Amino acid sequence: MNSQNIKLKLYETNKILIIGRLLYITSIGLTGVISKLSGGPNENFSSWQMVAMTTVALSINFLYFYYFRKYNERSIKVMKILTASQLIIDQIFFSIIIFLAGGLTSISFLYYIYDIIAAAFFYSIPGVIAFSTTASLMYSGIICSQYLGLIPYLPRYNLPHELILSKDFSAVTTNVFAVVTSFYIIGIFSGIIANSLRKKEAEITAERDKEKAILSDLSDGLIYIDSRNVIDLVNIRAEKLLSFKAEDVLGKKIREINFKKLPFLKEALQTKSQTYELNFSGMQDNYIRITTVEVRNDDQKLIGTAKIVHDISREKYVDKMKSEFITIAGHQLRTPLSAIKGALSLFLSGDYGEVNREQRTMIKQSYDYTERLIKLVNDMLNVSSAEEGKFSYEFAKTDVKDFVEKNSERFVDEADSKKISLLFNIAEGLPLIELDQRKFRLVFNALLENALVYNKEKGSVRVSFDKKDDKLMITISDTGIGIPKDVQEKIFTKFFRAENALKFFTEGNGLDLFVVKNIIDNHQGDIWFESEPEKGTTFYIAIPFSQTKKGVIEK
Numbered sequence: 001m002n003s004q005n006i007k008l009k010l011y012e013t014n015k016i017l018i019i020g021r022l023l024y025i026t027s028i029g030l031t032g033v034i035s036k037l038s039g040g041p042n043e044n045f046s047s048w049q050m051v052a053m054t055t056v057a058l059s060i061n062f063l064y065f066y067y068f069r070k071y072n073e074r075s076i077k078v079m080k081i082l083t084a085s086q087l088i089i090d091q092i093f094f095s096i097i098i099f100l101a102g103g104l105t106s107i108s109f110l111y112y113i114y115d116i117i118a119a120a121f122f123y124s125i126p127g128v129i130a131f132s133t134t135a136s137l138m139y140s141g142i143i144c145s146q147y148l149g150l151i152p153y154l155p156r157y158n159l160p161h162e163l164i165l166s167k168d169f170s171a172v173t174t175n176v177f178a179v180v181t182s183f184y185i186i187g188i189f190s191g192i193i194a195n196s197l198r199k200k201e202a203e204i205t206a207e208r209d210k211e212k213a214i215l216s217d218l219s220d221g222l223i224y225i226d227s228r229n230v231i232d233l234v235n236i237r238a239e240k241l242l243s244f245k246a247e248d249v250l251g252k253k254i255r256e257i258n259f260k261k262l263p264f265l266k267e268a269l270q271t272k273s274q275t276y277e278l279n280f281s282g283m284q285d286n287y288i289r290i291t292t293v294e295v296r297n298d299d300q301k302l303i304g305t306a307k308i309v310h311d312i313s314r315e316k317y318v319d320k321m322k323s324e325f326i327t328i329a330g331h332q333l334r335t336p337l338s339a340i341k342g343a344l345s346l347f348l349s350g351d352y353g354e355v356n357r358e359q360r361t362m363i364k365q366s367y368d369y370t371e372r373l374i375k376l377v378n379d380m381l382n383v384s385s386a387e388e389g390k391f392s393y394e395f396a397k398t399d400v401k402d403f404v405e406k407n408s409e410r411f412v413d414e415a416d417s418k419k420i421s422l423l424f425n426i427a428e429g430l431p432l433i434e435l436d437q438r439k440f441r442l443v444f445n446a447l448l449e450n451a452l453v454y455n456k457e458k459g460s461v462r463v464s465f466d467k468k469d470d471k472l473m474i475t476i477s478d479t480g481i482g483i484p485k486d487v488q489e490k491i492f493t494k495f496f497r498a499e500n501a502l503k504f505f506t507e508g509n510g511l512d513l514f515v516v517k518n519i520i521d522n523h524q525g526d527i528w529f530e531s532e533p534e535k536g537t538t539f540y541i542a543i544p545f546s547q548t549k550k551g552v553i554e555k
Contacts, residue, residue, distance in 0.1 A: 003076060004072075004247070004250050004251030004252065005250070005251045006076055007071045007072065007074065007076060007079065007251065008071065008230065008251045010068075010071065010076070010079045010080070010083065011068050011069075011071035011079075013083075013121050013122060014064070014068045014079075014083060014086070015065075015068065016121070017083075017086065017118055017121070018061055018064055018065045018068070020114070020118070021057075021061050021086075021090070022058070022061055024111075024114060025054060025057045025058055025061065026054070026058075028054070028097070028111070029050055029051070029053075029054030032045065032047075032050040033047055033050055033051065036050070044100060044102075044154035044155065044158075045097075045100040045101050045154070049100065053093065053096065053097070057093055060089065064082065064086060067082065068082075072252065072256065083122055084122075087115055087118060087119055087131055088134065090114075090115045090118075091112060091115055091131075091134055091135055091138055092138070094108065094109075094111040094112055094115070094135075094138075095138040095139070095141075095142055097111065098139065098142055099142050099151070099154065100154060101154075101156060102154065102155060102156025102157070102162070103142060103143060103146050103153055103154065103156075103166060104143055104146070104153075104162075104165055104166050104171065104172065104175055105155070105156045105157070105162050105165065105166075106156055109139055109179050112135040112138075112139065112183060113182075113183075113186055115131065115135060116128065116131055116132050116135060116183060116186050116187045116190060117186065117190050119131040119187075119190075120187075120190035120191055120193065120194035121194065123191075123194075124191065124194070124195055124198075125188065125191030125192065125194075125195060127191075128187045128188070128190055128191035128194070129184065129187050129188065129191065131187065132183045132184050132186070132187030132188075135183050136179075136180040136183050136184070139176070139179055139180070139183075140176045140179075140180060143166075143172055143175065143176050144172065144176070146166050147166060147167060147169070147172045153166045212233055212235075215233065215235050216235040216236055217235075218235060218237060219237065220237060220308050220309060220310045220311075221235060221237040221238030221239075221240070221241045221242065221288075221307075221308070221309030221310075222234070222235045222237070222238055222306060222307070222308055222309070223238050223268070223269070223306070223307040223309070224295070224304055224305075224306050224307075225254065225269070225304055225305045225306075225307070226303065226304040227302065227303050227304055228253065229253050229254050229255070230251065230252065230253050230254075231249045231250055231251070231252055231253075231254070231257075232250075232251075232304070233250075234246040234249065234250060237309070238307075238309050241264075241288055241309050241311060242262075242264045242265045242268055242288075242309060243262070243264055243265075244262045244264075244265045248262075249262075249265070254269055254270075257269075264278065267290075268290050268307055268309065269307065271290060271292070272292075274291065274292050275289060275290070275291050275292075276289070276290045276291075276292075277289050277290075277312070278290060286313050287311075287312045287313050287315075287316045288309055288310060288311055288312060288313075289309075289310045289312045290307055290308070290309055290310075291307070291308040291310070292305060292306075292307055292308075293305070293306045293307075293308060319387065323384040323387055326380045326381065326383070326384045327381060327384050327385075330377045330378075330380055330381040330384070331381075333373075333377050334374065334377050334378070334381075337370055337373055337374050337377065338374065340366075340370050341367065341370045341371065341374065344363055344366055344367040344370060345367065347363050348360065348363055348364060348367060372507065376509055379509055379511040379512065379515070380511065382442065382511070382515045383494060383511050383514060383515060386514070386515055386518035386519075391439065391518070391519070391522065393436040393439060393522055394436055394438075395434040395435060395436055395547050396434070396435065396436070396437060397432040397433070397434055398432060398433050398434070398435045398437055399432060400426060400430045400433060400465050400472065401426050401430070403435070403437065403440075403444075404424055404426060404444075404463075404465070407441055407444050407445070408424060408448075411448045411449070411452065414452055415452055415461065418452060418455070418457065419457055419458050420452060420455050420457075420458070420459050420460065420461060421458075421459070421460040421461070422452075422460075422461045422463075423460070423461070423462050423463070424463045424464075424465075425462070425463070425464040425465070426464075426465045427464075427465060427466045427467060430465065430466075430467055430472070431467070431545050432545070433472050433543065433545045434545065434546055434547040435523065435543075436519075436522075436523070439519045439522075440519065440523070442515060442516070442519060443516045443519050443520065443541070446512035446513065446515070446516050447476045447516065447539055448461070448463070448476065449512075450512065450513075451476055451477075451478040451480065451537075452478075453505050453508075454478070454480040454481050454501060454504060454505060454537075455478050455479060455480040455481075456479060456480060456481070459478065459479040459480060459536075460478070460479050461476070461477070461478045461479075462475070462476075462477045462478075463475070463476050463477075467545075468542070470544055470545055470546070471525075471542045471543060471544050471545065472541075472542070472543050472544075472545060473540070473541070473542055474539075474540070474541040474542075474543075475538060475539070475540055475541075476538070476539045476541075477536065477537070477538040477539075478536050478537055478538075479535070479536040480536050480537060481500050481501065481504050481533065481534065482500075482531045482532050482533040482534055482535055482536055482537055483498055483500075483501075483529070483531040483533070483537055484498055484499070484500060484533055485533075487499075488529075488531065491513055491529070492513050492514055492516075492517040492527075493514060494510065494511060494514045495509065495510040495511065496510045497509075497510040500533065520541060520543070523543050523544075523547065524543070524544055524547060524548065525541060525542055525543035525544065526540075526541070526542045527539065527540065527541050527542075528540050
């Protein structure tokens with residue numbers, strides 16, 4: 001156990017002792033004062049003495065609390081000395097109370113028991129026996145001194161028999177023997193229980209140390225924060241990735257850490273997100289992913305939080321290289337493909353002379369393949385731009401009905417050719433909505449095209465636009481092949497296509513919905529869906545009519 005953990009353990013145990021002392025001092029003082037006011041016992045223990053002793057005891061208790069609350073700055077040796085001194089001072093106070101409250105006839109010797117049990121929190125059996133011995137010596141010293149006349153006997157009730165008992169050898173020896181024996185019995189019993197608990201604690205600590213040794217060799221960084229918000233474990237990898245030293249934070253509560261020189265650690269510890277990416281070391285290409293995991297026991301009670309720190313610099317670098325390659329290759333391919341498409345179009349239109357039926361079929365097939373290649377290149381460029389945040393947005397106030405009319409014509413023709421019923425329903429009086437029309441056209445086209453491509457013959461597609469609160473609600477519903485339940489969570493990821501979609505239509509690339517999600521996010525909107533295999537899919541989009549981003553063009 002490192003020094004910081006030893007200090008923390010001493011602090012927390014002493015805190016329990018200090019709180020317990022506060023309670024019993026207050027209750028003893030109040031009990032004594034109330035008994036005096038009601039004409040009860042303790043004839044020789046005045047109210048002012050009770051108040052004075054209570055005040056002094058509470059003041060000393062406060063001083064101990066003030067000292068131990070700054071345990072990080074304290075010496076372990078001094079903390080241990082003060083721990084022992086507390087218990088001795090308690091016994092001295094109890095001895096004074098016994099002297100003033102009737103000596104032999106006082107029941108105040110019971111207060112020593114609290115002190116003996118408290119000693120078991122800090123010491124093994126020999127230590128507890130030592131405090132049982134000091135309690136025994138103090139108590140028997142008072143009783144025997146009063147018996148021998150070395151100190152005056154102050155009766156509890158001022159009754160004649162009290163003085164007689166205090167001078168009776170048999171009564172004195174019987175009382176002292178019984179009380180002292182009980183002190184030792186309680187001390188030994190408390191020590192045995194405490195030792196048993198310490199042994200169990202040592203076993204748990206050994207197991208934890210073994211786990212820590214394993215965790216310290218992990219390739220990922222790990223920080224464990226217990227239920228008290230204290231940093232309990234840090235491995236070497238976490239120190240390196242977040243640029244800090246474990247000794248500066250171990251055993252400390254998060255609020256006690258000086259984050260001025262630990263900015264990356266501060267972000268890692270204070271982020272509430274389950275997964276969070278952070279650029280570290282001040283370098284553009286250095287990134288980490290911080291994952292927050294709740295740690296629960298067998299009863300599902302939260303016992304701590306683990307911060308897993310993973311270096312994703314390599315992943316980011318590879319993604320960047322892929323994006324750059326796609327961008328360069330895409331731009332290099334798009335120009336010749338467009339030229340080929342243009343030339344094929346001229347052949348089909350007869351500008352280079354008449355072509356026979358077989359030639360036309362081959363040229364049309366080449367034209368269609370070229371169009372598909374151009375679409376694939378455009379999709380890949382869109383994905384690359386979306387990933388790198390290079391999609392620039394120009395929002396313009398847009399009439400929904402006008403937008404749909406301009407962009408739906410080709411889908412009406414396609415639906416007719418496939419014998420699919422396509423119906424648009426646009427609510428009356430929709431306000432203008434702020435859209436990037438070029439980007440939103442990609443969303444509109446992708447979702448409608450999927451609804452038609454993956455639909456069944458004589459199926460239907462329903463598209464509705466309505467207002468809900470301050471948002472435009474778009475619903476695109478089809479009677480197509482649907483999306484299997486077990487893959488629905490992957491539907492907005494790159495290059496993903498469900499197995500039933502691959503069998504139904506082999507030519508897709510799985511990029512459209514990734515781009516769609518990115519565009520909707522950048523419109524501060526939400527997109528979700530409901531789907532059932534062989535029954536169809538319904539996509540829902542909710543977009544605010546007014547964007548909080550700047551640069552909205554009045555139109």
